[in-house]
Each structure stands twice: as C-alpha cells, then as structure tokens.
Amino acid sequence: MYRVELSKAFFRLRTWLFALGLAGVALLPVVILWLSPGAGGGPPFFDLIRTNGLFAALTAIGLILPFFLPLGTGLLSGESIAGEASAGTLRYLLVRPVGRVRLVLAKYAAVMTQLAAAVVWVMLIGLLSGGLAFGYGPLPTLSGSTVETGTALLRIVGSAAYVIAAMAGLAAIGVFISTLTASAPGATVATVFFAIVSQILDSLSGVRAIHPYLLSHGWLAFSDLFRSPVEWSNILDGLALDAVYALLFLGAALVVFGRKDVVS
Amino acid sequence: MLYGFLGPNGAGKTTTIRMALHLIFPTEGHVEILGEPVFGQGRVPERALRRVGAMIEEPGFWSFLSGRRNLQYFARTSGPRADRSARLGRVDEVLRLVGLEAAAGKKVKAYSQGMRQRLGIALALLGTPELLVLDEPTNGLDPQGMREVRLLLRRLADDGTTVFVSSHLLSEVEAMCDRVGVLARGRLVAEGPPSKLRGRADRLRVSVDDVESARSVIETLPGVGLEVAEGPRGATAVLLLRMNEGASAAEVNAALVSAGVSVSALVPEHETLEDVFLSLVEGSDVPR
Structure with a gap:
C-alpha cells in the first residue's frame, strides 16, 4: 500500500508542479540577493547568504517552515483518507482487502515521505543555488565561532531532518481529521487551521503558560543546531512534543477509522 | 450460479452488501461468506474478502491514472506476494474481458460512465474471485453494453463462479438469474428461481x-x-x-x-x- 501511494504521487502532475513551486521558493532568496546586493531583513539567515552560500539552504528551509510546509502537510494528510472516500476508491481498497490499520499507517508513512522529499528538495536547491552564487566556506555560528564546511553541511542536513520530524505531529492531526470526513478540502483546511492557530497562540505572550505544549512551539528550534556547542534542549523538547502529538492523533485515527462505517 | 438480489430503491440492498463486505458494522448478527465468518465469532474478514470480487454502487478509481494503472495499483495494494502477482498478471486479461483493452492507457477521467462501469467489473474480476458481488452492474450501460455484461456474468456463472447481482431492474434479473431473492424494507420477502416466483396462477x-x-x-x-x-x-x-x-x-x-x-x-x-x-x-x- 505504501509503495502504491508513492507511485500514485509520482504519476500525479500536481506533485511535480509543487516541486517546481518549492524550487522557486528555495531560489527566491538567492535570486533576490544576487539581483540587489543591498537587500536586508527577510527570513532567518537571509543576510548571511552573501557571506556563505550554505546559508541559502537554511534560509530556504526557514522560509517554507511556517507557511508552505504546513500547507503541504495539510493538503497531503487531509486528503489521505478523505480523498479516497470522495473518489470512491476507499471501499475498493478496504474490500481488496487492505486492513484498516495498515491503510492508515501506510497513508501516514506516504505523507511523511513526500514531506521529507519536499524538504530535502528545497535544501538541495538552496545548497546548489547558494553555492553557485556565493560559494561555500566555513560557517559562522550564532555563538560567534565558526564550524568547518563539512560539519556545517552535516548540521544543515540535521536541520532538514528536524524540520521533517516537526511535521510528524501535524501530519498525524491531518490523517486523523481525514478519517472523520469524506471532504478532502475540509480536512485540509482544518489541518492548516490547526497549524495557524498554534502559531498565532505561540506568538501571544498572554498565553505563555501553554506555549510549551503548542504543536508549532519547537518548529524553529533547528536554528539551535547552529550554536557552538549545539544547544540540544529545545530540539529534544520539540522532537518529544511532536512524537506525543503524532502518537496521540495516529492512535485516535486508528481507533476512529477502525470502527467507522464506510458508506462513501 | 447467478443470484439476483432484487428490491426497490431504499430496500437495503447496498446496505446488505456493505455489511457482508465488512464496510459497515451491523449492531448484531452474523455474516458468513464462502464459509468464512465476516462478523461474529472467530471472524477473519480478510480471508473471506480475498476470495471475493466486488463492485459496490458506482465504481471508484484514481481518475488521474490510466485504467490499466488503476488495476495494477489495486493489485499491488495488499496481500501475499503470490496473490499480488497473480492479480497483476490478470490485468490485461480482465481488460479484454470487459472490452477495454483499447482504452486501457487512457486516464480514467476521460472515460464515459459505461467505460468506468466496465472497469469496475474488471477490477472485481481481477482476483479470480469465487464469489462476485456486483451492485447494479449494468447501471449506465447502453443496451449493447448491458447485453455484453449479462453474457459475461452468465459465462462466469457457468464456469463455476457464484455471481451475486443486485438490481432494481426486474427484467434484468428475470432474464439472467438462476435464483432471485426479493428484499423489501430490509427483509428478504421471497426467494427462489424466477419461474417459481412468477406465474403459479x-x-x-x-x-x-x-x-x-x-x-x-x-x-x-x-x-x-x-x-x-x-x-x-x-x-x-x-x-x-x-x-x-x-x-x-x-x-x-x-x-x-x-x-x-x-x-x-x-x-x-x-x-x-x-x-x-x-x-x-x-x-x-x-x-x-
């Protein structure tokens, strides 16, 4: 089922349009800096790309994290079950028979795989374009020291991995919502809504007490990989929180879908 | 054996089929398919379902994929390796059986309703089922297509497949079925060969x-x-x-x-x- 899911995505025009769009987003910072060397402000690490092309990958990842990635997660996870229900394929998968537990887990795994591919794709485009435009070099850290190019590359890969893992919770929420409805757009919007509300709450100091439990709270912690030495605590907290969200909502999805009457 | 499951709209034909195929859960009772319990004591629905081919209401496909690829993907989704490769190997054969070999490479979104219906029947036949469950299989077909489907079902039944066809079309059931069950308001109100059900008087x-x-x-x-x-x-x-x-x-x-x-x-x-x-x-x- 998992491999069929990936093949389906591969043969879908949409997948490649998204890849194209993401490549455009990843190229944006480099192109802007290249065209107007005086540009400033912008997303995390943006200014630093001029000094070192490696930062382009980080900027690109930071750029997709708050909007594009939750949007993609919402789209893929929201339609995971609901999309099959509205296409009428869900009942044919179930009588094939694909077990209900297997179906949910395979869908989730396929969503995460596609998100991972998207993040890696963006990272590669960033690395490539940044390197071509501004060259590589030892990376200055947020703590003021520098790390070797090889180590820097490793940390960039690490931050990509962290960002992928950061979507695990949201994807589980999306799959859960997707088991509740036969409307894929509905499930997608609800999932993205969840991500946005979480980010808004996280920015309001009045509700600071709940900040550590918000899904999006640890999303930006990947920048702690660029301290020297690496500041692990926020990263580990973020991973733990995501694991809790993922397990909770995947469990809920399995329970709900396992007992659901499939009439669509 | 070709069994006709007859009833007016809303009688519970599709609901019965959904329960039998483990899609919806009855509040009580027992369902058995080919001797395997689907609901009730010691149920292993997967074992029963693997021996069943089904079309429930409309066919459903991934419209952005071709007809052939749809069948291939359904074949690959589950089951032991031997079962998957057997189904994969039958894709072209079932496409030919329903007369879709020429359109097999087209995306399903370009199919007419009749073609989708045939592809649905092809999917149901993919696993060489012992029991074929078809919910209104001639829906959306033109008279020629209806005839072809009836002949195909007759041939399958003669070759030893049990074919269970639901319909609200009397003429269809009367013309092709060996046995008829009549469902009204969720209850089986009559059952027998069509000749017996018909004119005693x-x-x-x-x-x-x-x-x-x-x-x-x-x-x-x-x-x-x-x-x-x-x-x-x-x-x-x-x-x-x-x-x-x-x-x-x-x-x-x-x-x-x-x-x-x-x-x-x-x-x-x-x-x-x-x-x-x-x-x-x-x-x-x-x-x-």
Whole structure:
C-alpha cells in the first residue's frame, strides 16, 4: 500500500508542479540577493547568504517552515483518507482487502515521505543555488565561532531532518481529521487551521503558560543546531512534543477509522 | 450460479452488501461468506474478502491514472506476494474481458460512465474471485453494453463462479438469474428461481360471442375459475380466467367450441415477476 501511494504521487502532475513551486521558493532568496546586493531583513539567515552560500539552504528551509510546509502537510494528510472516500476508491481498497490499520499507517508513512522529499528538495536547491552564487566556506555560528564546511553541511542536513520530524505531529492531526470526513478540502483546511492557530497562540505572550505544549512551539528550534556547542534542549523538547502529538492523533485515527462505517 | 438480489430503491440492498463486505458494522448478527465468518465469532474478514470480487454502487478509481494503472495499483495494494502477482498478471486479461483493452492507457477521467462501469467489473474480476458481488452492474450501460455484461456474468456463472447481482431492474434479473431473492424494507420477502416466483396462477383471456353459455361451460371445467367477465361489447365479450395447475387453454377452447360457443381469441397471460414483485414489496399476501 505504501509503495502504491508513492507511485500514485509520482504519476500525479500536481506533485511535480509543487516541486517546481518549492524550487522557486528555495531560489527566491538567492535570486533576490544576487539581483540587489543591498537587500536586508527577510527570513532567518537571509543576510548571511552573501557571506556563505550554505546559508541559502537554511534560509530556504526557514522560509517554507511556517507557511508552505504546513500547507503541504495539510493538503497531503487531509486528503489521505478523505480523498479516497470522495473518489470512491476507499471501499475498493478496504474490500481488496487492505486492513484498516495498515491503510492508515501506510497513508501516514506516504505523507511523511513526500514531506521529507519536499524538504530535502528545497535544501538541495538552496545548497546548489547558494553555492553557485556565493560559494561555500566555513560557517559562522550564532555563538560567534565558526564550524568547518563539512560539519556545517552535516548540521544543515540535521536541520532538514528536524524540520521533517516537526511535521510528524501535524501530519498525524491531518490523517486523523481525514478519517472523520469524506471532504478532502475540509480536512485540509482544518489541518492548516490547526497549524495557524498554534502559531498565532505561540506568538501571544498572554498565553505563555501553554506555549510549551503548542504543536508549532519547537518548529524553529533547528536554528539551535547552529550554536557552538549545539544547544540540544529545545530540539529534544520539540522532537518529544511532536512524537506525543503524532502518537496521540495516529492512535485516535486508528481507533476512529477502525470502527467507522464506510458508506462513501 | 447467478443470484439476483432484487428490491426497490431504499430496500437495503447496498446496505446488505456493505455489511457482508465488512464496510459497515451491523449492531448484531452474523455474516458468513464462502464459509468464512465476516462478523461474529472467530471472524477473519480478510480471508473471506480475498476470495471475493466486488463492485459496490458506482465504481471508484484514481481518475488521474490510466485504467490499466488503476488495476495494477489495486493489485499491488495488499496481500501475499503470490496473490499480488497473480492479480497483476490478470490485468490485461480482465481488460479484454470487459472490452477495454483499447482504452486501457487512457486516464480514467476521460472515460464515459459505461467505460468506468466496465472497469469496475474488471477490477472485481481481477482476483479470480469465487464469489462476485456486483451492485447494479449494468447501471449506465447502453443496451449493447448491458447485453455484453449479462453474457459475461452468465459465462462466469457457468464456469463455476457464484455471481451475486443486485438490481432494481426486474427484467434484468428475470432474464439472467438462476435464483432471485426479493428484499423489501430490509427483509428478504421471497426467494427462489424466477419461474417459481412468477406465474403459479396464469390467466387466460378468452373472447367469445355468448357470455352466458361460456360462463356455464367454464363452471364445469376443473382447475379453471372465472375472474372477470367484460362485455358484451358489440358481438364479443371477454372473459378473464384463472388457470390453476393442470388446466390448459386447449381444453377450455375445446369445451367452449363443443358447447356451441364461438371463440374468436384465446390469449394466455402470465403473471409477470413485476406483478409478484410489486405485490411483495407492497406487503400484500402473495404466497412465499
């Protein structure tokens, strides 16, 4: 089922349009800096790309994290079950028979795989374009020291991995919502809504007490990989929180879908 | 064996099929398919479902993929390796069986309703099922397509597949099924071969010149009852006779003629399955 899911995505025009769009987003910072060397402000690490092309990958990842990635997660996870229900394929998968537990887990795994591919794709485009435009070099850290190019590359890969893992919770929420409805757009919007509300709450100091439990709270912690030495605590907290969200909502999805009457 | 599952819209045909195929969960009771429990004690629905091919209501496909690729992906989704490769190996064969080999490379979104219907049947046949469950399989087909599907189902049934077809079309069920079950308001109200369900009591419509003489002749005949006498209209009157078992139109004719009654028409009328069906569904007291 998992491999069929990936093949389906591969043969879908949409997948490649998204890849194209993401490549455009990843190229944006480099192109802007290249065209107007005086540009400033912008997303995390943006200014630093001029000094070192490696930062382009980080900027690109930071750029997709708050909007594009939750949007993609919402789209893929929201339609995971609901999309099959509205296409009428869900009942044919179930009588094939694909077990209900297997179906949910395979869908989730396929969503995460596609998100991972998207993040890696963006990272590669960033690395490539940044390197071509501004060259590589030892990376200055947020703590003021520098790390070797090889180590820097490793940390960039690490931050990509962290960002992928950061979507695990949201994807589980999306799959859960997707088991509740036969409307894929509905499930997608609800999932993205969840991500946005979480980010808004996280920015309001009045509700600071709940900040550590918000899904999006640890999303930006990947920048702690660029301290020297690496500041692990926020990263580990973020991973733990995501694991809790993922397990909770995947469990809920399995329970709900396992007992659901499939009439669509 | 070709079994027709007949009932008006809303009788519960699709609900019954969904329960049997483990898609919806009955609050109580027991479902068994091919001797394997699907609900109830010791159920292993996967084992039963692997031996079943089904089309439930409309066919459903990934419209952005070609017909062939849809079948291939369904084949690959689950099951032991041998089962998957057997299904993969049958893709072209089932496409040919339903006459879709020419359109197999087209995306399903470009298919007509009839083509989607055929692809649905092809999908149901992919696993060489012992039991084929088809919910309204001729929906959306033109007369030619309907005929082809009926012939295909007949052939499968003759080759040993149990084919279970639901329909609200009496003519369809009557024309192709070996056995019919009639469902009304969620209950099986009759079951048997279509010939048994149909005319136990056939009628004979007789046109005569002399109603009174005819009436007295008929009263003497065993197994024949007078239901209605119409007329006389002009020179002829029409009698509607109920023909019980053993009574023949020839005897009626002979008796009338030898009594000097002139018979200008003799029309046997079978009670159609439709009459039976309607009376069953309306809850009247038709036997069985």
